[in-house]
Amino acid sequence: MKIIVTGGGGFLGSRVIQALLDGKDAGTGAVEFDQVVSLDLAECPVADSRVASVKGSIGDAELLHEIVTEDTVGIFHLAAVLSGGSEDDFDLAMNVNVDGTRALLEAARGIRNTPRFVFTSSLAVFGGEMPDSVPENMATQPESTYGMVKSIGELLVNEYTRKGFIDGRICRLPTISVRPGKPNSAASSFASSIIREPMNGMKSVCPVPVDTKLWLSSPNAAVTNLVHAFEIDGENIGGWRVLNVPGLSVTAGEMLESLTRVAGQSARDLVGIDYDAKIDSIVGSWPGAFDVERTRSLGFVSDTDFDQVVQQYRDDFIAG
Numbered sequence: 001m002k003i004i005v006t007g008g009g010g011f012l013g014s015r016v017i018q019a020l021l022d023g024k025d026a027g028t029g030a031v032e033f034d035q036v037v038s039l040d041l042a043e044c045p046v047a048d049s050r051v052a053s054v055k056g057s058i059g060d061a062e063l064l065h066e067i068v069t070e071d072t073v074g075i076f077h078l079a080a081v082l083s084g085g086s087e088d089d090f091d092l093a094m095n096v097n098v099d100g101t102r103a104l105l106e107a108a109r110g111i112r113n114t115p116r117f118v119f120t121s122s123l124a125v126f127g128g129e130m131p132d133s134v135p136e137n138m139a140t141q142p143e144s145t146y147g148m149v150k151s152i153g154e155l156l157v158n159e160y161t162r163k164g165f166i167d168g169r170i171c172r173l174p175t176i177s178v179r180p181g182k183p184n185s186a187a188s189s190f191a192s193s194i195i196r197e198p199m200n201g202m203k204s205v206c207p208v209p210v211d212t213k214l215w216l217s218s219p220n221a222a223v224t225n226l227v228h229a230f231e232i233d234g235e236n237i238g239g240w241r242v243l244n245v246p247g248l249s250v251t252a253g254e255m256l257e258s259l260t261r262v263a264g265q266s267a268r269d270l271v272g273i274d275y276d277a278k279i280d281s282i283v284g285s286w287p288g289a290f291d292v293e294r295t296r297s298l299g300f301v302s303d304t305d306f307d308q309v310v311q312q313y314r315d316d317f318i319a320g
């Protein structure tokens with residue numbers, strides 16, 4: 001029995017694979033499998049005999065049909081062009097995030113086991129006038145190419161589920177912070193840089209006003225929630241398969257206060273404010289809080305507070 005993880009070479013995908021192998025959250029709904037296939041342009045970094053790393057594109061329909069075989073019990077679809085990259089290259093975003101998602105859904109359609117299909121959506125599907133706390137059934141109104149392609153993905157996964165082709169679970173992930181490594185092409189990349197860089201003795205800039213509200217999750221909580229989304233019974237989710245994944249609502253200024261408390265004033269002094277209108281226009285259009293009552297009742301979790309998220313980054317990634 002096989003689980004496929006697209007984007008398995010990436011940040012969250014590789015961590016989801018590791019969590020599946022470790023049997024984390026393997027509660028009552030755990031799905032049995034003996035192989036994980038990573039499909040990504042990049043090599044999967046997880047070294048384990050149960051993992052097969054296939055390098056290729058989700059735009060390659062022939063390859064998808066080779067990989068998505070009758071023994072497929074689950075698919076995590078994480079491969080994507082991220083927010084900054086999508087805004088810069090509309091055609092690439094359409095090819096990978098819309099055509100690729102549809103090709104993957106088509107490959108999964110007709111598989112005997114009706115695979116569980118976890119799709120990573122984003123708060124970027126929202127824009128325009130928003131209530132203080134965004135409910136799951138609010139109509140999407142994206143103000144970026146990334147939000148638009150994710151919104152189409154949500155509708156596709158929902159409809160393929162309604163038709164009984166797959167068993168979909170759509171996770172609207174918060175912005176992930178603190179992400180280790182280097183800045184990436186996400187417009188929200190600063191949400192990690194303003195903590196990560198100063199904690200490693202490097203300068204960083206905050207490109208949005210400090211009162212900008214962000215909806216955040218640590219990598220650990222996000223991965224736990226993605227695996228949980230896979231393992232819960234689809235019937236408990238209901239007909240509309242969108243899940244507002246729990247997060248923390250904090251301003252950029254509050255993040256910097258957490259940095260000061262955990263890493264000291266010297267770390268805080270390494271962060272400057274340098275307004276970037278392009279980043280602000282994307283990130284500023286995203287909601288800062290979500291209604292997560294239902295997802296909490298379904299067993300999804302969030303971090304306690306942002307100080308704890310910064311401490312988690314320090315404990316996991318700063319030597320010493």
Ligand SMILES: NC(=O)c1ccc[n+]([C@@H]2O[C@H](COP(=O)([O-])OP(=O)(O)OC[C@H]3O[C@@H](n4cnc5c(N)ncnc54)[C@H](O)[C@@H]3O)[C@@H](O)[C@H]2O)c1
Binds near residue numbers: 008057080100173
């Ligand atoms: N990190 C966040 O803050 C966040 C928030 C909300 C949603 N998401 C979503 O979660 C998913 C994973 O994000 P991440 O942070 O791990 O990003 P990431 O960039 O680390 O991983 C994405 C992976 O997709 C791969 N990829 C890109 N184009 C591909 C293609 N044509 N074929 C195959 N693979 C391709 C990349 O090589 C990369 O390894 C994405 O769908 C992203 O939109 C992330």
